[in-house]
Amino acid sequence: xxxxxxxxxxxxxxxxxxxxxxxxxxxxxxxxxxxxxxxxxxxxxxxxxxxxxxxxxxxxxxxxxxxxxxxxxxxxxxx
Numbered sequence: 001x002x003x004x005x006x007x008x009x010x011x012x013x014x015x016x017x018x019x020x021x022x023x024x025x026x027x028x029x030x031x032x033x034x035x036x037x038x039x040x041x042x043x044x045x046x047x048x049x050x051x052x053x054x055x056x057x058x059x060x061x062x063x064x065x066x067x068x069x070x071x072x073x074x075x076x077x078x079x
Contacts, residue, residue, distance in 0.1 A: 053067060
Protein backbone atom coordinates (compact mmCIF):
# COMPACT_ATOMS: atom_id res chain seq x y z
CA UNK A 1 0.00 0.00 0.00
CA UNK A 2 2.87 2.35 0.78
CA UNK A 3 4.17 2.34 -2.80
CA UNK A 4 0.69 3.08 -4.13
CA UNK A 5 0.57 6.20 -1.95
CA UNK A 6 4.20 7.38 -1.95
CA UNK A 7 5.51 6.07 -5.28
CA UNK A 8 8.66 4.10 -5.95
CA UNK A 9 11.91 4.06 -7.92
CA UNK A 10 13.55 1.06 -9.56
CA UNK A 11 17.27 1.65 -10.12
CA UNK A 12 18.90 -0.80 -12.51
CA UNK A 13 15.75 -2.79 -13.25
CA UNK A 14 14.53 -3.65 -15.73
CA UNK A 15 17.73 -3.98 -17.73
CA UNK A 16 16.11 -5.38 -20.86
CA UNK A 17 12.87 -5.28 -22.83
CA UNK A 18 12.25 -8.87 -21.74
CA UNK A 19 12.51 -7.91 -18.06
CA UNK A 20 10.18 -4.95 -18.60
CA UNK A 21 7.59 -7.16 -20.28
CA UNK A 22 7.83 -9.66 -17.41
CA UNK A 23 7.24 -6.84 -14.91
CA UNK A 24 4.13 -5.68 -16.78
CA UNK A 25 2.81 -9.24 -17.05
CA UNK A 26 3.44 -9.90 -13.33
CA UNK A 27 1.53 -6.76 -12.31
CA UNK A 28 -1.81 -8.38 -13.28
CA UNK A 29 -4.07 -5.63 -11.99
CA UNK A 30 -2.06 -4.69 -8.89
CA UNK A 31 -1.70 -1.12 -10.20
CA UNK A 32 2.04 -0.94 -9.66
CA UNK A 33 2.96 -0.06 -13.23
CA UNK A 34 5.21 2.98 -13.66
CA UNK A 35 3.84 6.34 -14.76
CA UNK A 36 7.21 7.30 -16.19
CA UNK A 37 10.29 5.45 -17.43
CA UNK A 38 13.67 7.10 -17.97
CA UNK A 39 16.30 5.29 -19.99
CA UNK A 40 19.83 6.67 -19.91
CA UNK A 41 21.95 5.55 -22.82
CA UNK A 42 25.69 5.50 -22.07
CA UNK A 43 28.65 4.52 -24.27
CA UNK A 44 29.80 0.92 -23.75
CA UNK A 45 33.22 2.05 -22.49
CA UNK A 46 31.63 4.12 -19.72
CA UNK A 47 29.37 1.22 -18.74
CA UNK A 48 32.42 -1.05 -18.47
CA UNK A 49 34.28 1.53 -16.39
CA UNK A 50 31.39 1.79 -13.93
CA UNK A 51 30.74 -1.95 -13.75
CA UNK A 52 34.37 -3.04 -13.38
CA UNK A 53 35.10 -0.50 -10.65
CA UNK A 54 32.10 -1.27 -8.46
CA UNK A 55 32.73 -2.70 -5.03
CA UNK A 56 30.44 -3.50 -2.13
CA UNK A 57 30.99 -3.24 1.60
CA UNK A 58 29.74 -6.64 2.75
CA UNK A 59 29.03 -5.34 6.27
CA UNK A 60 26.68 -2.55 5.15
CA UNK A 61 25.75 -3.43 1.56
CA UNK A 62 26.92 0.03 0.44
CA UNK A 63 28.20 0.26 -3.13
CA UNK A 64 31.35 2.23 -3.91
CA UNK A 65 33.49 3.06 -6.94
CA UNK A 66 37.12 4.21 -6.63
CA UNK A 67 36.58 7.22 -8.93
CA UNK A 68 32.87 8.13 -8.85
CA UNK A 69 31.82 7.13 -5.33
CA UNK A 70 34.90 6.36 -3.22
CA UNK A 71 34.44 4.58 0.10
CA UNK A 72 35.06 6.51 3.30
CA UNK A 73 38.79 6.79 4.07
CA UNK A 74 38.59 4.52 7.15
CA UNK A 75 36.91 1.79 5.12
CA UNK A 76 39.39 2.12 2.24
CA UNK A 77 42.35 1.91 4.62
CA UNK A 78 40.97 -1.16 6.42
CA UNK A 79 40.32 -3.14 3.23
